[in-house]
Amino acid sequence: MADADVRTAVVSDAAEIARIQLSTWRSAYSELLPETALDELNQEETERHWLEAIEDDSAKVLLAEEGGWTVGFCAGGTAPTSETANADGGLPDDASTVGLVSTLLVEPRWGRRGHGGRLLWHLAEHLRGNGVTRAITWVPESDEASMAFYRGAGWEPDGTVRTLDAQGHPLRELRLTGGVDLRLE
Structure with missing residues (x-):
């Protein structure tokens, strides 16, 4: 494997992040999302979203690179209160x-090379540095690859479920939680 690294995204990375997101969703989520929803994904709009995220101090956007190619990215920060609520609506201590x-997305053609783990480790390191003690993420229930990835990092479903409307098709997501004291092996 060529040299692999993780770095903080800059404004000029927004177009590449958008390209990775759209191409990955169109290939990896083609069985989870309706074709019409995938067809409506727009490079310009997605790029604008990532430009705003990179410029916003409340989130950290990281890129995975290998041999000079951007191969994946992740984003995260302190969870909004609405995301941390228990299934009964109460807040955890x-x-x-x-x-x-x-x-957290890695282009499928670059998968199984450790990029996802490096991205999660670097993001966890950033979160720990900002006082975060554990983290959460939402994963489509039928996304077996993502479920296996997070479980491999020690994260597990916490019993909270949400259902998103993907153009009239329900997309059930499980909330996973795990520690931010990860090891990079």
Whole structure:
């Protein structure tokens, strides 16, 4: 494997992040999301979203690179209170120190090379440095690859479920939680 690294995204990375997100969703989520929803994904709009995220201090956006190619990215920060609520609506005692991994994607053709683990480790390191004690993420229930990835990092479903409307098709997601004291092997 060529040299692999993780770095903080800059404004000029927004177009590449958008390209990775759209191409990954179109290939990896083609069985989870309706074709019409995938067809409506827009490079310009997605790029604008990532430009705003990179410029916003409340989130950290990281890129995985290999041999000069950007191969994946992740984003996260302190979890909004609405994301930390228990299934019954109450807040856990540690709500103020919970982080959120909002996105972690590696292009399928670059998969199984450790990029996802490096991204999660670097984001966890950033979160720990900001007082986060554990983190959460949402994963489509039928996304077996992502479920296996997070379970491999010691994260597990915490019993909280949400259902998103993907153009009239329900997309059930499980909230996973785990520690931010990860090991990079």
